[in-house]
Each structure stands twice: as structure tokens, then as C-alpha cells.
Amino acid sequence: xxxxxxxxxxxxxxxxxxxxxxxxxxxxxxxxxxxxxxxxxxxxxxxxxxxxxxxxxxxxxxxxxxxxxxxxxxxxxxxxxxxxxxxxxxxxxxxxxxxxxxxxxxxxxxxxxxxxxxxxxxxxxxxxxxxxxxxxxxxxxxxxxxxxxxxxxxxxxxxxxxxxxxxxxxxxxxxxxxxxxxxxxxxxxxxxxxxxxxxxxxxxxxxxxxxxxxxxxxxxxxxxxxxxxxxxxxxxxxxxxxxxxxxxxxxxxxxxxxxxxxxxxxxxxxxxxxxxxxxxxxxxxxxxxxxxxxxxxxxxxxxxxxxxxxxxxxxxxxxxxxxxxxxxxxxxxxxxxxxxxxxxxxxxxxxxxxxxxxxxxxxxxx
Amino acid sequence: xxxxxxxxxxxxxxxxxxxxxxxxxxxxxxxxxxxxxxxxxxxxxxxxxxxxxxxxxxxxxxxxxxxxxxxxx
Numbered sequence: 001x002x003x004x005x006x007x008x009x010x011x012x013x014x015x016x017x018x019x020x021x022x023x024x025x026x027x028x029x030x031x032x033x034x035x036x037x038x039x040x041x042x043x044x045x046x047x048x049x050x051x052x053x054x055x056x057x058x059x060x061x062x063x064x065x066x067x068x069x070x071x072x073x074x075x076x077x078x079x080x081x082x083x084x085x086x087x088x089x090x091x092x093x094x095x096x097x098x099x100x101x102x103x104x105x106x107x108x109x110x111x112x113x114x115x116x117x118x119x120x121x122x123x124x125x126x127x128x129x130x131x132x133x134x135x136x137x138x139x140x141x142x143x144x145x146x147x148x149x150x151x152x153x154x155x156x157x158x159x160x161x162x163x164x165x166x167x168x169x170x171x172x173x174x175x176x177x178x179x180x181x182x183x184x185x186x187x188x189x190x191x192x193x194x195x196x197x198x199x200x201x202x203x204x205x206x207x208x209x210x211x212x213x214x215x216x217x218x219x220x221x222x223x224x225x226x227x228x229x230x231x232x233x234x235x236x237x238x239x240x241x242x243x244x245x246x247x248x249x250x251x252x253x254x255x256x257x258x259x260x261x262x263x264x265x266x267x268x269x270x271x272x273x274x275x276x277x278x279x280x281x282x283x284x285x286x287x288x289x290x291x292x293x294x295x296x297x298x299x300x301x302x303x304x305x306x307x308x309x310x311x312x313x314x315x316x317x318x319x320x321x322x323x324x325x326x327x328x329x330x331x332x333x334x335x336x337x338x339x340x341x342x343x344x345x346x347x348x349x350x351x352x353x354x355x356x357x358x359x360x361x362x363x364x365x366x
Numbered sequence: 367x368x369x370x371x372x373x374x375x376x377x378x379x380x381x382x383x384x385x386x387x388x389x390x391x392x393x394x395x396x397x398x399x400x401x402x403x404x405x406x407x408x409x410x411x412x413x414x415x416x417x418x419x420x421x422x423x424x425x426x427x428x429x430x431x432x433x434x435x436x437x438x439x
Contacts (some may be wrong), residue, residue, distance in 0.1 A: 040418065053410045069413075103436060131437030139431065148389040156431030176422040179431045192403070194378045196371065197427050208430040218403070231372045232428035235378070236405060240397045247402035254371070255425035263425035271402030279402070289424050314424055325411075341413065343422075353422060361410060 005032035007122070032057040036361040044353040047077040047304050048116035063113045065171055065226040069124070073103040083297045083349060084213040090297055092312075092350045095209070101165070103128045106362045107135075116143050120154075130165040133325055139179070152181035152195075173203035190239040199230040212310045215300040224294065247271045255289075261314070277329035283341075285321040297349050325359075333365040 009348040032147035033056050040049040042350040085091070089338070107124025118141040126133040139154035158175040178240035181195040203226060210222035234253040241247070251267040282348040291312040339359040345352045390398075397403065420426045421438035 034410055036414065038414055051414065053414065054417075055410055058423075060406045071413075093428075100430065105436075124434075126436055128437050137431050146389045147392070155433040162437060173367040177427065177431045180375075181430075185390045185395075185398065188390050189397045191398065195426065195429055196375050197429075197431075199427055222387075230425075231371060232425075233375060236429075236435065238403055238405060240400065240403050243395075245400070246400070249401070249405065252429045253425070257424075263423070265425065265428075273402065287419075287423060287425075292424070306413060313422060319423070337411075357414075357418065359411065359414065 022138070031058050031366040032363065033366075034361065034363045036359060038125050038332060038357060038359040039072075040357050042077065042356060044351055046353075047075060047079060047099070047355075048264035049073055049075045058182045065111045065113075067106070069107045069109075071103070076098060077101070081209065081353070082211040082213050082219065085298065091351055092218075093227050101128060101130075103131075107347070117141065123259070130167075130169065131160065131162040132169060133160040148185045150181075150183040150315040152179065152183070154179040155310035157196060160203070162204070162208075163291050171204035171208075173201065173205065175202075176200045189242065190237070192238075193234075193236040195232070195234045195236075197232040197234075199228075199232075201228040201230070202226060207309070207311060210309065210311050212296075212304075212308050213298040214304055216297065217301060220308070222248075224309055225259065225307055228257055228259060230255065245273050259314070262288055263287065279327045279329075281323075281327070281339075283321070283323040283325070285323075286318070287321075288318040288323075289316065291316040293359070311361040312347070312349055312353070315347055315349055317345050317349075317352065319353070327361075335363045337361040 023138070024076070029169065034054070036051075036053040037054075038051045040047070040051070042048070050073045054354070055067060055072045057065065059065050077099055079099060080092050080098055081095050083090050083092050101127065103125040104126060109120065109121060109122040111118055112122040113276050120139040120141070122134050122137040123139060126135070135156065135158040137154060137156040139152065141150055141152045143150055156175075156177040156179075158173075158221060160173040160175070161169040162171050162173065165170040177197065177199040178193065181193060183193040185191045205226060205228055206224045209221045210220045212222060214220055232253060232255050237250045239248050247270070249267075249269040249271070251265070253263075253265040255261070255263040265285065265287050267285045269281060272280045272282075293311065294305060295309050295311070295314040296303060297315070298310060299308055306309055321343045323339065323341035325337055327335060327337035329335050337360070339357075339361070341357040343357070343361075344354045416426075417436070417438070421436075
């Protein structure tokens with residue numbers, strides 16, 4: 001099975017939550033359980049994934065919040081391995097429909113509220129038959145300026161082992177990430193948030209399942225640098241419209257790393273309340289990246305360098321996501337949501353990635 | 367480039383402080399507390415989205431600290 005070589009697959013979004021506004025009244029219950037099922041389907045009969053997620057939250061006091069997350073992914077299908085020229089055309093070679101794997105993740109989080117601070121800790125473990133990860137996080141939010149400004153700082157550590165499926169996991173990775181965020185209320189109907197992130201990844205970052213094709217020589221292994229330093233800057237803006245209570249969310253993220261990849265992400269989401277507890281949420285996302293400095297579709301003896309990869313995720317490409325979600329509040333303590341997303345990428349290499357994602361979520365409060 | 371990003375960040379931070387000259391009072395925050403104004407409402411969804419995009423694109427992160435690795439197809 002192919003492996004992604006970056007280390008941070010789950011983002012501790014809670015560290016970026018703006019707590020300047022009091023939580024909605026229905027979020028002040030003592031306990032809450034959420035369940036989400038999703039079906040991920042790539043075009044051209046590539047990968048499919050079914051994901052079950054459960055989150056249980058408990059608020060034993062008005063200062064302490066505890067939550068437990070469980071995730072199970074089941075994957076099957078084929079994944080691109082390398083590209084090669086065939087009769088003047090570039091052809092993408094897949095792994096064959098041989099991938100069958102599951103991923104189990106368990107994580108625990110706690111937050112403790114003080115007068116002007118919110119302290120958060122988290123830890124978790126992710127297990128696959130060729131990848132194991134233990135991760136930890138620590139965060140602090142501080143409220144300033146009569147709770148009109150919130151400053152978030154956080155640090156995360158991930159210790160991973162990986163290798164080939166069903167063999168001893170001998171390759172190691174170590175990832176450290178830092179986060180600094182500022183949220184500012186602009187008016188009774190709007191706020192803005194800025195986040196700065198830095199990630200430092202060291203260890204074996206190559207993908208043992210990917211290959212490169214060298215003209216005149218044949219196949220060779222995927223070989224990447226043993227360190228990766230990632231920087232991000234993101235801006236988020238949210239505004240509510242008094243006329244119909246709808247809200248618009250706009251986001252931008254700039255990304256760069258020492259593999260010479262730069263990426264821009266634009267996102268927009270519109271929350272439109274309807275009658276009788278219904279809500280409609282259309283969304284759009286645009287993403288663009290340039291290729292890593294050691295990436296080529298395929299190589300020749302002159303172009304092959306110390307590091308080389310033909311992983312399509314390190315290529316130059318852009319992608320658009322369109323999505324639509326609809327949710328319905330069934331009662332004061334129950335909500336159901338159905339969502340669909342369609343992702344289409346554009347790139348010069350053959351078979352650009354396209355997938356659809358369907359999602360069903362239920363939230364219950366006690 | 368990191369220095370450039372830092373400059374933009376501090377520019378925004380200072381701008382935020384200026385914007386705070388007329389603070390929003392606690393009793394004016396009803397709209398801000400509404401469901402549609404929560405940035406990460408349905409956090410299971412944002413966790414799923416992050417995981418999918420992380421698996422298929424080179425860029426990741428940007429909204430909090432990383433919380434674990436995976437072997438993603």
C-alpha cells in the first residue's frame with residue numbers, strides 16, 4: 001500500500017476554536033455523543049474508504065471538559081505506484097486492486113477553563129498493519145481585551161513507526177508542530193482569526209510502496225530527504241447577516257516547505273438557515289500547489305538526483321471541491337446532517353485525482 | 367520567507383488590536399454564539415476533511431497543532 005510521508009494527518013482543531021463567544025445554549029449540556037459515517041470513492045476504480053467516527057464528550061463541571069474520539073477506516077482498491085512512457089504517452093501504473101487495510105485511532109482530550117485561560121491536553125494512538133503513531137498535544141488559550149481577543153499557543157508531538165505491511169516496523173519518524181493563533185472580534189456579527197504554524201518532521205519520509213521509473217534503467221525506489229520543515233499562515237473570517245441569520249465563512253491558507261513546495265488554499269462556506277430547524281450549507285474550496293524540487297513524472301539517467309519521487313501528491317496541480325450539506329435539528333437534543341463533497345484535480349500527469357465523499361452524522365445531547 | 371510570514375502575522379495582530387478599540391460587549395454576542403458562526407462546528411467533519419486532504423495533497427496543517435501520523439493512500 002502506498003504511504004503518505006508527512007506526519008500530521010489529524011489536526012487538533014480544538015486548539016483553534018474561538019471561545020470568545022459563549023457556546024450556543026445547546027452545547028452546555030453535561031454529555032454529548034456524535035457519530036459520523038462517511039464513504040470515500042475515487043474515480044477510475046481506485047481507492048474506496050468507509051470511515052466510522054464516534055466522539056463522546058463529558059462536562060463533569062463548568063470548568064472541565066473531557067472527550068474521547070474513536071475512528072475506524074476500512075480501505076480497499078488500487079493506488080498509483082509510478083509513471084512510465086509507453087509509445088510516446090505517459091502511463092500511470094497502479095498497484096492493482098490489492099489493497100485491503102484498516103486503521104484504528106483512539107484519542108483523548110481534556111480542557112480546563114480558568115478565569116482568563118483555557119488549558120488543553122490531548123493524546124492518542126493510531127494503528128495500521130504498516131504504520132503506528134503515538135501523538136500528544138498541549139495548548140493554552142488566553143483571553144484579552146475584555147474577551148474581544150483570544151491568543152492560542154500549542155505544541156504537538158508525534159512519534160511514528162512504519163514499514164511494509166505485516167513485517168517488523170523499523171522506519172521511524174518524529175514530528176513536532178507549533179501553533180500560534182489570534183482571534184479578534186470585529187463587531188457583534190463578525191470575527192477574524194489568523195494562525196501561524198510550523199512543523200518539523202525528521203526520519204524516514206520516503207514511501208516504501210512508491211517507485212520511480214528511469215529511462216534506460218528501469219525501476220528504482222522512492223527516495224526523499226530525511227527532514228521536512230513546513231510553514232503555514234491561515235486567515236479565517238466569519239460574518240453573520242442580520243437579514244436572514246445566515247453566515248459566511250471565508251478562509252485562506254498559505255503553505256511552504258523546504259522541499260520547495262508552495263501551496264494556496266481558498267475556501268468559502270455559507271450557512272443558510274431554513275424554516276423548521278433545517279440548515280443548508282454549500283461550500284467551495286480551491287487548492288493549488290507546485291511540485292517538490294525532486295519530483296518528476298519519470299526520470300532519465302541525466303535527471304535523476306540524490307532524491308527522487310514520482311508520487312502524484314508531490315506534483316504540480318490544482319483542485320476544486322464543491323460541497324453541499326443539509327442538517328436538521330430533530331429536537332433540542334438531537335441533530336442529523338447529510339453531506340456530499342466532490343473533488344476534481346487538474347494536472348499534466350495522467351489520471352488526475354477525482355473523488356466523491358458522502359457523509360452522515362448524528363449528534364445527541366444528554 | 368518565514369520572516370515575511372511573520373511580518374504579515376504581526377501586521378494582522380496589530381490591526382486586530384486597533385479594531386478592538388470599540389470592544390464587543392458580552393450582551394452583544396448572541397449572533398457570534400449562533401451555530402452557523404462556529405468555525406469548527408461538527409468537528410468530526412473537519413477531522414475527516416483534514417484527513418482526506420492530508421492524504422491527497424502536499425500541504426497540510428495551518429489551523430492547529432498536528433496530532434498524529436498515518437499511512438494514507
